[in-house]
Amino acid sequence: MARKKIALIGAGNIGGTLAHLAAQKELGDIVLFDVAEGLPQGKALDLSQCGPVEGFDAKITGTNDYADIAGADVIIVTAGVARKPGMSRDDLLGINLKVMKSVGEGIAANAPDAFVICITNPLDAMVWALREFSGLPHNKVVGMAGVLDSARFSTFLAWEFGVSVRDVTSFVLGGHGDTMVPVVEYSTVKGIPVPDLIKMGKSTQERIDAIVKRTANGGGEVVSLLKTGSAFYAPAASAIAMAESYLGDQKRVLPCAAHLEGQYGVDNLYVGVPVVIGAGGVEQVIEIELNEQAKAGLQVSIDAVKELLVACKGIDSSLA
Numbered sequence: 001m002a003r004k005k006i007a008l009i010g011a012g013n014i015g016g017t018l019a020h021l022a023a024q025k026e027l028g029d030i031v032l033f034d035v036a037e038g039l040p041q042g043k044a045l046d047l048s049q050c051g052p053v054e055g056f057d058a059k060i061t062g063t064n065d066y067a068d069i070a071g072a073d074v075i076i077v078t079a080g081v082a083r084k085p086g087m088s089r090d091d092l093l094g095i096n097l098k099v100m101k102s103v104g105e106g107i108a109a110n111a112p113d114a115f116v117i118c119i120t121n122p123l124d125a126m127v128w129a130l131r132e133f134s135g136l137p138h139n140k141v142v143g144m145a146g147v148l149d150s151a152r153f154s155t156f157l158a159w160e161f162g163v164s165v166r167d168v169t170s171f172v173l174g175g176h177g178d179t180m181v182p183v184v185e186y187s188t189v190k191g192i193p194v195p196d197l198i199k200m201g202k203s204t205q206e207r208i209d210a211i212v213k214r215t216a217n218g219g220g221e222v223v224s225l226l227k228t229g230s231a232f233y234a235p236a237a238s239a240i241a242m243a244e245s246y247l248g249d250q251k252r253v254l255p256c257a258a259h260l261e262g263q264y265g266v267d268n269l270y271v272g273v274p275v276v277i278g279a280g281g282v283e284q285v286i287e288i289e290l291n292e293q294a295k296a297g298l299q300v301s302i303d304a305v306k307e308l309l310v311a312c313k314g315i316d317s318s319l320a
């Protein structure tokens with residue numbers, strides 16, 4: 001069987017880390033694309049030279065030409081710019097919307113059968129726009145947010161309870177931003193829900209509330225420490241888990257920004273919800289029962305995503 005092909009659009013911090021992880025896991029041959037000349041070629045050369053040391057077989061190439069992503073099975077998009085001081089959210093939206101337009105057109109022309117994972121922020125709006133610009137089926141375009149957000153939540157819960165991260169599962173719904181909804185009731189240590197652990201005296205409501213807050217600010221906390229960029233190791237690892245589920249038809253249940261068509265009372269929006277990812281792309285959207293507090297939180301999050309889309313449509317009338 002021919003090797004799979006993974007195209008990474010954007011060869012910055014996340015793109016480079018994605019390439020390294022995909023090569024180490026031998027997910028397939030890797031094409032790094034970027035508009036910056038030399039950057040994807042340089043990273044591809046450097047990463048190729050990890051092969052003999054780490055013992056992986058993957059052809060890694062860098063390019064500035066969309067033709068080279070032809071036939072990709074999976075495409076992971078990190079192209080764009082991060083918000084800089086003095087830049088409004090609309091400025092950022094305008095710049096990254098243009099990037100999504102060129103990326104969407106590049107994908108449509110060269111790899112329309114790919115499974116596409118978007119990471120570029122603001123995520124819920126960018127994944128929606130990328131889908132619109134590419135014209136790919138909705139079930140083949142998803143956003144990476146929930147795997148990362150719940151990984152952050154799980155990390156903090158594991159630290160709190162003094163247990164292995166392997167035994168923690170956690171749930172985060174909604175948009176990828178301050179309005180995300182970490183769902184405590186569905187977060188467990190080896191199946192024991194966090195509220196029960198509080199009753200057992202393993203933590204307190206106040207401490208869990210602080211963890212929920214820290215999770216929602218998870219990206220911001222890393223940015224304020226790094227000062228020159230945003231998180232890249234965990235975002236890359238999260239997208240690779242999604243790619244593996246698709247390539248291996250693993251049917252993992254992963255929280256992703258998925259296109260909703262009536263689920264959770266939402267129509268034609270990308271919002272973070274648990275989905276099943278297999279060879280068919282997003283094969284199921286799982287609608288879980290929410291308590292009133294989580295429902296209200298999710299509504300705030302949905303409204304924030306809607307507001308972003310209104311702004312996108314204002315900037316690019318072809319989306320209206």
Ligand code: APR
Pocket residue numbers: 009010011012013014015033034035036039078079080081082098099102103119120121122229230231232235
């Ligand atoms: N086409 C392709 N690549 C582009 C384009 C474009 N139109 N515009 C910019 N890029 C490239 C840049 O040249 C840069 O190499 O995207 C890359 C982005 O890399 P970084 O700035 O290092 O950003 P990174 O940390 O990888 O994050 C990428 O993911 O989590 C989000 O908020 C983050 O939106 C950001 C994205």
